[in-house]
Amino acid sequence: MKKPDALQGSLDLLVLKILERRPRTHGYGIMTAVKDASDDLLRIEEGSLYPALYRMEEAGWIRAEWIKNDTGRRARVYELTAAGRKQLGLEESRWHAATAAINQVLRTV
Amino acid sequence: MSVWTRIVNVFRSDRVNCEIAEEFETHIEEAVAAGRNEREARRALGTYVRHRKEGHQVRVIGWLDSLRADAIFGWRQLWKHKTTSVAAVLSLALGIGACGAAFRLVNALFLRPLPIQNSERLYAVRLDGVTFQGKPFIWDTMSYPVFMKMRAAVAGQAELIAMEPAHRNDITFSSDAEMEKAYVQHVSGWMFAAFGLRPALGRLLTEDDDRVQGAEPYAVISYGYWSSRFGRDPGVIGKSFRMGDDLYRIVGVSDRGFTGTEPGKMPDVFVPTAMNVQGVREAGDGWLRVFVLPRSGIAIEPVRQQMYAVYRAFEQERAKAWTNIPKELLIGYPREKLLLRPAGTGVSQMQDDYRVPLTVLGLLVVLMLLIACANVANLIAARSSARSREMALRISIGSGRLRLAQMILAESAILAGLATVAGALFAFWAAPFVVRSIGHADDPVRLVFGGGWNVLAFGSFLALGTTLLFGLGPAFRASKIKPASALKGGDDPMARRRGMYLVIGAQTAFCFVVLFLSFLFVTTFRRLSERPLGFAPERVLLLNTLKKDNKHVIDWQPLLERIKAQPGVELVALEGWPLLGGMNDNELISMKGAPPTNVSSNFLGISPGWIKTMKIALLDGRDLQAEDARAHAVLVNRAFAQQYFGGRDPVGQWFTTLGFNGTPDRHEIVGWVADVAAKNVHEPMSPAVYLPLHTDALGSSWDSATLVVRTSVTDPSVLTATLRHTVEQSEPELRVGDVETQMELVRAQTIRERLLANLAAFFAVVALLLAAVGLYGVLSYSVLQREREIGVRIALGARLGHVTRIVTAQIFAMVATGALAGCALGLIAARYVQSLLYGVKGSDPITMAAPALVLFAAVLLSALPAVLRATRIDPATMLRAE
Numbered sequence: 009m010k011k012p013d014a015l016q017g018s019l020d021l022l023v024l025k026i027l028e029r030r031p032r033t034h035g036y037g038i039m040t041a042v043k044d045a046s047d048d049l050l051r052i053e054e055g056s057l058y059p060a061l062y063r064m065e066e067a068g069w070i071r072a073e074w075i076k077n078d079t080g081r082r083a084r085v086y087e088l089t090a091a092g093r094k095q096l097g098l099e100e101s102r103w104h105a106a107t108a109a110i111n112q113v114l115r116t117v
Numbered sequence: 118m119s120v121w122t123r124i125v126n127v128f129r130s131d132r133v134n135c136e137i138a139e140e141f142e143t144h145i146e147e148a149v150a151a152g153r154n155e156r157e158a159r160r161a162l163g164t165y166v167r168h169r170k171e172g173h174q175v176r177v178i179g180w181l182d183s184l185r186a187d188a189i190f191g192w193r194q195l196w197k198h199k200t201t202s203v204a205a206v207l208s209l210a211l212g213i214g215a216c217g218a219a220f221r222l223v224n225a226l227f228l229r230p231l232p233i234q235n236s237e238r239l240y241a242v243r244l245d246g247v248t249f250q251g252k253p254f255i256w257d258t259m260s261y262p263v264f265m266k267m268r269a270a271v272a273g274q275a276e277l278i279a280m281e282p283a284h285r286n287d288i289t290f291s292s293d294a295e296m297e298k299a300y301v302q303h304v305s306g307w308m309f310a311a312f313g314l315r316p317a318l319g320r321l322l323t324e325d326d327d328r329v330q331g332a333e334p335y336a337v338i339s340y341g342y343w344s345s346r347f348g349r350d351p352g353v354i355g356k357s358f359r360m361g362d363d364l365y366r367i368v369g370v371s372d373r374g375f376t377g378t379e380p381g382k383m384p385d386v387f388v389p390t391a392m393n394v395q396g397v398r399e400a401g402d403g404w405l406r407v408f409v410l411p412r413s414g415i416a417i418e419p420v421r422q423q424m425y426a427v428y429r430a431f432e433q434e435r436a437k438a439w440t441n442i443p444k445e446l447l448i449g450y451p452r453e454k455l456l457l458r459p460a461g462t463g464v465s466q467m468q469d470d471y472r473v474p475l476t477v478l479g480l481l482v483v484l485m486l487l488i489a490c491a492n493v494a495n496l497i498a499a500r501s502s503a504r505s506r507e508m509a510l511r512i513s514i515g516s517g518r519l520r521l522a523q524m525i526l527a528e529s530a531i532l533a534g535l536a537t538v539a540g541a542l543f544a545f546w547a548a549p550f551v552v553r554s555i556g557h558a559d560d561p562v563r564l565v566f567g568g569g570w571n572v573l574a575f576g577s578f579l580a581l582g583t584t585l586l587f588g589l590g591p592a593f594r595a596s597k598i599k600p601a602s603a604l605k606g607g608d609d610p611m612a613r614r615r616g617m618y619l620v621i622g623a624q625t626a627f628c629f630v631v632l633f634l635s636f637l638f639v640t641t642f643r644r645l646s647e648r649p650l651g652f653a654p655e656r657v658l659l660l661n662t663l664k665k666d667n668k669h670v671i672d673w674q675p676l677l678e679r680i681k682a683q684p685g686v687e688l689v690a691l692e693g694w695p696l697l698g699g700m701n702d703n704e705l706i707s708m709k710g711a712p713p714t715n716v717s718s719n720f721l722g723i724s725p726g727w728i729k730t731m732k733i734a735l736l737d738g739r740d741l742q743a744e745d746a747r748a749h750a751v752l753v754n755r756a757f758a759q760q761y762f763g764g765r766d767p768v769g770q771w772f773t774t775l776g777f778n779g780t781p782d783r784h785e786i787v788g789w790v791a792d793v794a795a796k797n798v799h800e801p802m803s804p805a806v807y808l809p810l811h812t813d814a815l816g817s818s819w820d821s822a823t824l825v826v827r828t829s830v831t832d833p834s835v836l837t838a839t840l841r842h843t844v845e846q847s848e849p850e851l852r853v854g855d856v857e858t859q860m861e862l863v864r865a866q867t868i869r870e871r872l873l874a875n876l877a878a879f880f881a882v883v884a885l886l887l888a889a890v891g892l893y894g895v896l897s898y899s900v901l902q903r904e905r906e907i908g909v910r911i912a913l914g915a916r917l918g919h920v921t922r923i924v925t926a927q928i929f930a931m932v933a934t935g936a937l938a939g940c941a942l943g944l945i946a947a948r949y950v951q952s953l954l955y956g957v958k959g960s961d962p963i964t965m966a967a968p969a970l971v972l973f974a975a976v977l978l979s980a981l982p983a984v985l986r987a988t989r990i991d992p993a994t995m996l997r998a999e
Contacts, residue, residue, distance in 0.1 A: 035140065036147040055163035058140070062175040074136075084140045 019052065019060050021103055024088065024096040027070060031087040034077075035061060038086070061086060069095045126177045127185050137172040141165055183520065184527065191528035194500070202532070205493045208887055209536035212486030213579050214543025215880070219479045220575045221548040225380065225564040226468055226475065228571065230461050232374035234313030235410060240417060241460035242407040242424070246453025249446050249715050254453075257464065258282070258403040261396055263431045267407070267424045274412060275420045278312075279305045279405040281393075282466065283377060283384040285560060287663075287854050288360045296852070298559070299342065301360065302377065302384035303393050303405075309337070309371065311410055318343070319354040319369030327389035330397050335389065336365040340373040342385035363392060376565055378408070378460070381467030383563040400435055406464060409457055417457055425455040443705075443713055467562065471555075474873055477950050481634060481880045484627040486583065488884050491624040492891040493532060494587035495617050499898045501525055501591045509600040522592040529588025537580040554872055557865055559855070590616065614902070617895045618928055622935035625972070628888040629939025632968035634946055635877030637957055640964070642874035644956030645867050651793035651802075652696065653732035657859035658833035659695045660824040660840060662851045669850045673724070674743075679847050680826060685836055688827040690730040691810050693722035695823050696795050697862045706806075707773045707781065708761055716760055718753075719795050719803055720774075722810040722822075728752070728790055730827050738768040738788025746809040750787040757804035758789055784808065798866045799955055825859075833858050873953065885971070889979040892932070896983035900924055907987050908995030917988050924987045925980055932976055940965060 026041045027033060033041065038061075039052050064070045069092030077083045088096065126133050141162070148158035162168075173182075195202040230236045241257065248254045261279070268277040281303040287296050305311075306327025314321060317340050326333045338346075338353070347353045356367050365388060376383040391397055396404050409424075411417050432451040439447065458464075501508070508521055548566060556562035594616070664671065673691060680689045694700035703717040725741045741750060758767045767789055773781035784806070792802035810822060824844070828836055834856070841853045864871075900907070907920060915923075947959020957964055 034143065034147075036144050040151070054144075054158075054161040058144075058162075058168050059171045062172050066175040081143060081146070082139060083143055084136070 021099040024092060027086055027088050028096055032085040034083040034085045123178045127181045133173055133176050134169055137169050141168055187524045187527035191531050194528055201496060205496055205532055206535045208489040209493060210539035212489040213536050213540030215482035216486050216579055217540055217544030217576055218547035219482050221544060221566055221572060223475055225566045227462055229567050231378055231463050236461040238410055239460045240409040240457040241464045243456045243458050244453045245456055257406055259405055259407055260400050260403050262400045263428060264405055264407055266431055267427045270423050270427045271420050274415045276311050276410045278308045278408040279390055281404055283379055283382045286360055288358045290358045299385040301386045303390045304387050306389045314372040314375055317370040317373055318351060321369050322389055327391045330391050331394040333389055334363050334365045334392060335368045337369045337371050337387045338367055339371050339385055341383060343370045378463045379465035380463045381465045381562050381564060408460060421457045428455050443715055446715055473953055474869060478876060481631055481877060484631050485880050485884050488624050488627050488887045490583055490586045491620045492887055494590055495620055495891060495895055497591045498617060501595050505598060508595050508598045513600045518596040522596040525592040525595050526588045530584045533580050533584040541576060555868060614899050618931045621892055621895055622931040624888050624891055625932045625935030626939040628884045629936050629972055630942045630946060631884040632881050632972060633943035635881035636968045637954055637959055638873040638877040640957040641955045642870040645798055645870055648798055651733060651791050654859035654863045656828050656833050658826045658828055658836055659859055660856050661854040662824060663821045663854055665850050665852055671848060671850060676848050680843055683843060685828050685830050686826055687829050688730040690727040690825045691724035692727055692823050692825055695862055697866055701796055704774050719805045721807055723807045724810050730825050733793055734791040736789045737766050741809045749784050751784045752788045752790055752807040753786055754790050754805040755792045756802045760804045885975050889975045893979040896980055900983045900987045904990060904995060908990050908992040911990060912992035920988050921984050924984055
């Protein structure tokens with residue numbers, strides 16, 4: 009499952025989850041975090057990451073801020089808003105429901 | 118992201134884009150630092166442009182951002198054609214400003230609710246009847262006795278409030294030498310409580326102050342008067358002033374917002390009605406306006422019926438005592454109907470006088486604005502047609518049609534916005550200017566211009582309305598552009614021109630209406646000013662004098678001698694009151710013992726030498742003499758002779774009037790004079806009788822008289838101080854009240870006509886200019902568009918006449934149609950304004966000739982440059998240029 013788009017909506021879920029665990033992460037950090045956490049199994053397509061971030065920012069799930077990072081460069085970091093937390097819960101339960109349903113199908117047939 | 122941040126981001130889009138770029142670059146750098154190939158990383162991330170677009174959209178409010186872009190673009194477009202843009206803004210500003218000023222006037226006079234409680238429930242009495250001559254006549258004042266009877270009849274259902282129309286009065290605060298003017302109003306004591314007004318200082322009048330005749334000389338002053346006259350000194354309470362024979366004490370200052378119930382006038386001093394002792398007693402003295410305030414939940418119609426019943430009974434009883442009026446005139450008396458009209462916005466003479474004129478002015482300014490809008494619409498249409506290739510290109514590369522329409526509308530909105538701002542400034546200045554020109558220097562019109570929300574709303578409505586009016590058409594057309602055909606040069610170049618021609622037709626129609634109406638008003642004013650008055654008003658000064666003590670007998674002869682001896686004085690005489698000053702005494706007469714006639718004559722007391730002083734022609738007989746006072750000799754005018762003697766010389770005849778004690782007075786005619794305008798200059802000359810004032814000893818019935826002084830100076834008012842001094846020196850028992858020139862009174866007669874004529878003429882000139890400029894523009898544009906076609910035609914042998922025809926035929930047909938439509942509109946409008954006209958008929962086709970001629974000349978003149986240009990097209994150059 010290299011392509012995250014294969015499962016609709018999982019990109020938002022991954023980004024939100026990463027930001028919940030590691031608030032104030034910048035775009036590149038989110039990408040590597042997904043890669044590391046999935047032992048290199050999942051990889052966010054870079055071209056889709058930023059549009060997704062902008063979209064979630066517009067939806068009010070995350071907010072962005074400019075900070076100076078260790079190397080002295082400015083970086084744009086993201087964190088969850090209250091609405092984002094709620095959305096994450098929603099997406100998580102939706103994901104669990106979906107996978108449970110799929111597992112059930114796999115077991116019974 | 119908050120809405121506010123996104124709004125702010127619209128106006129710093131460069132910074133937003135920078136941030137997106139920065140984030141983009143940071144990502145690449147990190148990727149490179151992690152050991153990736155930069156080109157691979159860039160390829161994986163996608164193009165920057167796409168990120169910028171998506172990121173930008175999230176960070177701003179989309180429609181606002183595009184609006185900002187359109188506004189900037191529109192501004193640049195306008196800036197590119199500075200001259201035409203400025204001309205467009207100015208002409209629109211004039212139209213919008215004039216509309217705004219008219220609305221401010223209408224609002225102040227007719228729409229602004231009185232600042233009192235329950236103004237929506239307030240009604241005023243109006244009497245709708247006919248004169249003895251059968252002409253319709255409307256009035257709104259009643260006597261005190263009938264008012265009190267009506268009040269008692271409807272007690273419990275409605276409160277009735279009586280208010281005298283405010284008038285200027287002489288009052289003195291210290292000595293008689295320091296006489297000053299103030300607007301005084303007798304009001305029911307319970308008015309303040311009924312209107313829910315609170316005192317700003319002291320107390321207000323109450324019902325107890327208005328019970329006993331002449332017993333409670335208390336006064337409340339208005340907040341405005343307190344500020345302007347006393348500088349808001351709290352010590353004003355308890356101060357006294359003298360008015361007439363009474364000494365009044367100020368007990369309070371009224372509510373700040375309360376400026377009376379008469380838009381156009383603001384009373385300074387309120388006193389109880391009971392203080393006008395004579396007015397309270399006299400059943401024939403209609404001096405009070407009656408307001409009705411029904412209790413909540415009470416229907417007004419039954420109240421009106423009860424009041425009417427009381428009124429009829431009262432008047433019928435009163436008519437029984439009338440013996441000098443022909444019996445047949447009294448059949449069915451009183452014939453007038455008592456009506457109640459809503460009075461929440463006040464009741465005033467000015468409202469009645471200016472209802473129709475303001476409506477007409479409103480119509481004129483709206484037409485002017487429409488003409489200006491038409492010009493701007495054509496201007497924008499021409500510009501956007503020049504840009505049709507640009508538009509087509511925009512559509513081809515994916516611009517939405519709505520966006521294109523929005524772009525054109527943004528340009529229109531900038532024009533309208535600028536014009537509205539300039540127009541608001543104009544209206545701010547113009548409305549008070551008009552009010553000043555209506556008023557008299559001594560008796561100014563005082564109006565409250567509320568700058569309230571409705572003025573603001575009207576302004577926004579104008580701005581929006583004009584934008585849509587001239588922007589919607591071109592915007593709609595721009596959104597319909599077919600790129601393929603537009604890029605090829607358009608498949609129907611005529612379509613746009615046809616739209617323009619239609620606008621020109623409408624413009625011509627409006628212009629004709631404005632011209633026609635202004636022609637009517639200018640003619641009316643000219644006819645009125647040229648109307649012979651029958652006397653020479655130039656260089657005449659009028660001193661209105663009052664006796665301090667009614668019983669005192671004044672010997673006028675020495676006083677007249679002393680005035681005549683003053684330098685600059687040529688002649689001097691006395692009259693009961695000034696000609697054209699608003700005072701009248703109309704009486705019915707009996708010819709040689711016959712029963713009284715139904716045509717009343719206008720009576721005026723004069724001294725010997727009056728007709729010479731006024732330069733009135735003596736037709737036959739002799740002037741009055743000092744001894745005539747006892748012999749009851751009188752002069753009559755030509756209209757009198759016409760009425761009663763078939764125009765024959767009436768000298769030696771006699772007639773009677775009903776005297777004071779009911780016995781007939783016999784008058785001998787010793788001379789007749791030319792007709793003199795005495796009441797007003799609009800009506801035909803009416804029969805007049807000039808009877809002798811007692812010059813040796815002014816009879817007790819005369820407590821005031823006017824000194825007429827013919828001077829040798831151009832501006833007789835320079836003699837005011839000297840003559841005032843002379844009168845008061847030589848006769849201490851006399852007080853000089855108003856001093857005015859006869860010319861002022863003559864001019865005051867035509868204030869309304871002058872105002873209408875001036876404003877209408879101004880609007881007509883502007884409208885004509887705008888329409889001419891519009892026509893010139895459209896014609897030039899169409900010639901420019903058809904240059905090639907015309908060149909070909911000339912090359913093929915078209916003659917001058919032919920070229921002229923193809924250039925102008927269509928548009929002239931449109932202009933002619935427009936003018937015809939204008940004629941029809943003008944005829945309708947003229948019927949409405951007929952009451953304002955004098956000596957000119959709106960329905961007369963001949964009166965249309967002059968405005969039509971002017972319009973025709975303007976059309977020819979504005980068409981000339983384009984036609985010349987068309988005929989000078991050189992086919993060789995033209996074709997080579999292709």
